[in-house]
Amino acid sequence: MFSSPSKPFLLFIIINLAAITPFLSNAQLNTTFYASTCPNVSSIVRNAVQQALQSDPRIGASLIRLHFHDCFVNGCDASILLDGSASIRSEKNAAPNINSTRGFVVVDNIKTSLENSCPGIVSCADILALAAEASVSLQSGTSNLSWNVALGRRDSLTANQAGANTSIPSPFEGLANITSKFNAVGLNTNDLVALSGAHTFGRAQCRTFSNRLYNFNGTGNPDPTLNTTYLVSLRQTCPQNGSGFSLSNLDVTSPDTFDNNYFRNLQNQQGLLQSDQELFSTAGSATVSIVNTFISNQTAFFESFVQSMINMGNISPLTGSNGEIRLDCKKVNGS
Structure with missing residues (x-):
């Protein structure tokens, strides 16, 4: 609490x-x-x-x-x-x-x-x-x-x-596909936006977003929803012929703290992954108003995140006599 x-x-x-x-x-x-x-x-x-x-x-x-x-x-x-x-x-x-x-x-x-x-x-x-x-x-x-x-x-x-x-x-998918995958496991649009907020810390490999920097959707141009100054910075971290395994902060503002800056970054066109930025840049999507709420009210984000983590943790658990208690997480007992 x-x-x-x-x-x-x-x-x-x-x-x-x-x-x-x-x-x-x-x-x-x-x-x-x-x-x-x-x-x-x-x-x-x-x-x-x-x-x-x-x-x-x-x-x-x-x-x-x-x-x-x-x-x-x-x-x-x-x-x-x-x-x-x-x-x-x-x-x-x-x-x-x-x-x-x-x-x-x-x-x-x-x-x-x-x-x-x-x-x-x-x-x-x-x-x-x-x-x-x-x-x-x-x-x-x-x-x-x-x-x-x-x-x-x-x-x-x-x-x-x-x-x-x-x-x-996938970080390469559009919002409609991602929403469908969330719905398939019983999670709704609010869960999608709240859980995406976990990208307020951590890193991503260049290979998960480099297409946005150089050849978005096969156009030969960068993703138009990328902030141009941010684009220049990302190209320095991820040169076109560089290692796809180099890392960039998911949250350009406070990369090691769990807060609501991730959503403010989306507003500033500084979402690192395509799947991040589409939450705010997809015109007419219900996700836009949720992002705006989380920008203005960090407590609302935290409350939604807690509820969505609970919801996610309840996806089809094995209980009772189903499954087992592994003694070694890497292998099934007796194997």
Whole structure:
């Protein structure tokens, strides 16, 4: 929660907790799932993320991305963490993930700590959800943004590489396609804009946006929605024949802090990815007014982000006797 929360914010939380309680009940997720079996789970995860941030300021954004890319493929089941095997085609090798997703070592470190503290209890899928929350909380500065994560997910017994190739939104896609992918997993337009706000920190590789700099949509020209001064700066970071793996800040203003500057950047035509800028530059889209609201009211963004993270974390979880609690997040038990 926010420090010294306002009455409207408390009312927002109360209303929305009431609204999602039936959904959480149906999904069998709850915020006290490990209260008796692993009461220190949240602090163990938070401490590991905090330690990782000391040497890698990118890791928070990377951990949120792991949770996002996991949930969009067969639900939040930690399938993204499985290595390839004779029976598993790893999602790590899918186009949206290969040479791109990171943070697996941190997840493994968290799992090791939890196995030492409460063996066989905490799922890898819940680790991803907790690590995402901790990443936001630790990088939200004085805003002190946090929430109670609903828990009780179990881990998948397989992966879905083909699904990862088709279900995860791409930085090259237009707004209509991305909206369709969000709708397919039960997320709406407000969720789309709020979750895109996670790009308020982290980095992106040149190969994910260089087409905007030199040959947008095959025109031989840059994307007209790019601020011209920003274009010059990005071309210096990502020369036309340079390495596609060089990095650029997703948020040109405050790249390592979780705030609402990402949305102000869109207004200034400084969205790094095509999928970012289209939230504001697509005429007539419902996303424009949401972006404007988040620009003028950071608290509104934070409230929406929390609710959308809860919504995303509830995408088709495995619960009850489905799946398993992996002892090693990289492989199915007994393999």
